[in-house]
Amino acid sequence: MSTTLESAAGGRSAVRTLTRLWPYVRPVRKRLFWAALVAVVASCMSLVFPLVLKWMVDGPVAEGDTAGVWLGALLLLGLGVAEALLFGFRRWLVARPLAGVEASMRADLYRHLQRVPVAFHDRWASGQLLSRGTTDLMLIRLFLAFPLTFMVVNGATILVGVALLLAQDWTLGLVLLAPVVPLVVVVSYFEARFADVARRAQDQVGDLTTVVEESVLGIRIIKGFGRHRSQARAFRDLSRTLRGTELAKARLLAAIWGVITTLPELAIGGALVLGSVQVADGDLSAGTLVAFLSTALALRWPVESMGFLLAMSQEAATATERYFEVLDAEPESDPDTAAASGPDAADGMRFEGVSFRYPDADDDTPPTLTGIDLHVRTGETMALVGATGSGKTTLTALVPRLHDVSGGRITLDGEDIAHLPRQRVRELVSVAFEEPTLFSASVGENVLMGAGPDAGEQDLDHALSVAQADFVHELPQGADTQVGEQGLSLSGGQRQRLALARAVVGRPRFLVLDDPLSALDVHTEALVEAALRRVLKDTTALVVAHRPSTVLLADRVALLSGGRIAAVGTHQELLRDNAEYAWLMSGGSK
Numbered sequence: 001m002s003t004t005l006e007s008a009a010g011g012r013s014a015v016r017t018l019t020r021l022w023p024y025v026r027p028v029r030k031r032l033f034w035a036a037l038v039a040v041v042a043s044c045m046s047l048v049f050p051l052v053l054k055w056m057v058d059g060p061v062a063e064g065d066t067a068g069v070w071l072g073a074l075l076l077l078g079l080g081v082a083e084a085l086l087f088g089f090r091r092w093l094v095a096r097p098l099a100g101v102e103a104s105m106r107a108d109l110y111r112h113l114q115r116v117p118v119a120f121h122d123r124w125a126s127g128q129l130l131s132r133g134t135t136d137l138m139l140i141r142l143f144l145a146f147p148l149t150f151m152v153v154n155g156a157t158i159l160v161g162v163a164l165l166l167a168q169d170w171t172l173g174l175v176l177l178a179p180v181v182p183l184v185v186v187v188s189y190f191e192a193r194f195a196d197v198a199r200r201a202q203d204q205v206g207d208l209t210t211v212v213e214e215s216v217l218g219i220r221i222i223k224g225f226g227r228h229r230s231q232a233r234a235f236r237d238l239s240r241t242l243r244g245t246e247l248a249k250a251r252l253l254a255a256i257w258g259v260i261t262t263l264p265e266l267a268i269g270g271a272l273v274l275g276s277v278q279v280a281d282g283d284l285s286a287g288t289l290v291a292f293l294s295t296a297l298a299l300r301w302p303v304e305s306m307g308f309l310l311a312m313s314q315e316a317a318t319a320t321e322r323y324f325e326v327l328d329a330e331p332e333s334d335p336d337t338a339a340a341s342g343p344d345a346a347d348g349m350r351f352e353g354v355s356f357r358y359p360d361a362d363d364d365t366p367p368t369l370t371g372i373d374l375h376v377r378t379g380e381t382m383a384l385v386g387a388t389g390s391g392k393t394t395l396t397a398l399v400p401r402l403h404d405v406s407g408g409r410i411t412l413d414g415e416d417i418a419h420l421p422r423q424r425v426r427e428l429v430s431v432a433f434e435e436p437t438l439f440s441a442s443v444g445e446n447v448l449m450g451a452g453p454d455a456g457e458q459d460l461d462h463a464l465s466v467a468q469a470d471f472v473h474e475l476p477q478g479a480d481t482q483v484g485e486q487g488l489s490l491s492g493g494q495r496q497r498l499a500l501a502r503a504v505v506g507r508p509r510f511l512v513l514d515d516p517l518s519a520l521d522v523h524t525e526a527l528v529e530a531a532l533r534r535v536l537k538d539t540t541a542l543v544v545a546h547r548p549s550t551v552l553l554a555d556r557v558a559l560l561s562g563g564r565i566a567a568v569g570t571h572q573e574l575l576r577d578n579a580e581y582a583w584l585m586s587g588g589s590k
């Protein structure tokens with residue numbers, strides 16, 4: 001579990017990062033543009049208030065014209081209502097399209113996660129992926145909804161307001177503008193610090209998600225070993241760290257906020273004193289001073305809100321960065337020169353000088369597999385035997401191209417699998433692993449996943465009987481019973497049999513089984529084997545096995561030792577000639 005896996009090394013600019021959102025924003029750009037325009041108009045309306053005030057103070061108020069005062073008041077009311085309506089309209093304009101943007105980004109993330117190689121998932125903590133698909137996307141949507149628009153809106157409002165101020169009285173205007181330079185300096189300093197903390201906080205959310213996920217998935221282990229305390233402590237530590245980071249963020253924000261509010265207040269105070277003196281001296285009309293100060297006050301919110309708008313933008317930039325870290329991972333690619341002709345010559349499954357090293361393994365460790373030469377003839381069942389950690393699972397994962405070989409090649413009926421489209425390889429090869437995974441769906445759907453779209457009831461029944469999974473018929477709704485996380489819990493052996501049924505339902509040409517019978521009792525195992533023997537007759541199979549009874553199912557056995565094929569032969573031959581094999585089969589190790 002690592003935190004900042006591929007955290008972009010320094011020099012990143014929030015703006016450049018955010019421009020990567022453009023392809024997603026493009027479809028809704030018109031809406032966003034109109035929404036921004038509406039908001040600019042609404043916001044500039046607040047600058048009309050001071051002008052009305054000035055007219056009232058210098059006109060009707062000075063002359064005691066009550067009707068005029070009423071007219072002014074009505075005008076102000078009308079302006080207020082119009083402003084509120086326009087802001088409401090803006091929200092309505094953006095809400096739907098932005099929900100669409102978030103949905104399409106999420107869909108892309110999900111699609112991408114399905115297409116990256118298994119090695120990617122080996123490397124990334126699932127919580128990091130979950131948090132990117134949820135929290136980070138929400139931050140991006142919020143950014144598009146508020147800060148993006150309001151930075152434009154506030155910028156425009158401030159410009160118009162400043163122009164009005166300078167037009168009304170340029171000396172007072174300059175007094176108000178004095179804090180701009182220090183503000184820019186201070187804010188850019190805080191922004192840089194905030195960017196770091198924001199990144200840290202979002203990575204920590206990912207780590208926290210990972211812990212929650214592991215605790216939920218591993219709840220039996222945690223309870224069984226009485227580990228709930230230490231797990232709770234791990235969670236508490238992480239959440240305390242996150243809290244610390246969030247507090248650091250809040251402190252930074254408070255500091256920015258403090259500076260951003262104080263400096264303009266001081267300037268406004270200064271202008272008030274200076275302006276009053278001018279009014280007393282008769283150099284300035286009272287109406288102008290009122291207008292001037294209320295314009296300055298109207299600009300307070302646009303200026304002050306810039307602080308948290310910038311902070312939200314920074315968070316969105318971090319979220320965007322984290323999102324694209326996943327999306328930039330190379331998906332599994334297929335060669336352009338895919339052989340169009342399907343394999344025809346029945347040559348079985350061949351490993352030729354295959355070597356394999358996990359992409360994230362240390363350079364100084366030996367490769368997991370080296371110089372593997374193995375030929376499983378058509379229709380033959382080859383058992384793969386080896387001590388724990390000898391590389392059996394790794395070897396089986398190479399056949400459906402869950403990992404690509406580092407050297408040598410694997411052929412299916414004479415075709416190098418590296419030159420076949422993955423899709424085709426996975427149609428040819430069916431797999432079942434020791435850890436059976438069932439999805440939240442019905443039993444039937446789980447099994448038929450292993451077959452083409454036109455597989456039906458008959459194929460399902462056939463597969464269930466091969467896998468000795470007749471218990472399915474006794475389930476409350478038979479094959480329609482929901483299983484997986486949201487359904488009925490099945491025993492380990494029952495799940496293994498369903499996974500096996502899934503592997504054989506498509507009547508694959510090649511079958512790769514990584515110890516799929518380990519959770520079965522000896523009696524059921526014998527029944528499954530008898531049935532498997534019937535299907536395996538037409539199938540070329542590589543079966544990882546531990547027990548002599550499973551090995552007996554095979555025509556020949558290959559012994560994997562230290563990442564190499566140490567011996568190939570029948571069970572009897574190896575038992576006689578190979579000490580390690582004899583030892584393994586006598587229950588020496590599992």
Ligand SMILES: Nc1ncnc2c1ncn2[C@@H]1O[C@H](COP(=O)(O)OP(=O)(O)O)[C@@H](O)[C@H]1O
Binds near residue numbers: 387388395
């Ligand atoms: N995803 C992985 N990344 C790096 N090394 C791995 C990975 N999976 C397995 N290994 C290593 O490869 C070796 C062989 O593992 P494996 O193929 O699972 O053995 P077996 O199935 O025979 O018990 C072990 O040393 C294991 O630590």
Ligand SMILES: [Mg+2]
Binds near residue numbers: 392393394514
């Ligand atoms: Mg294994």
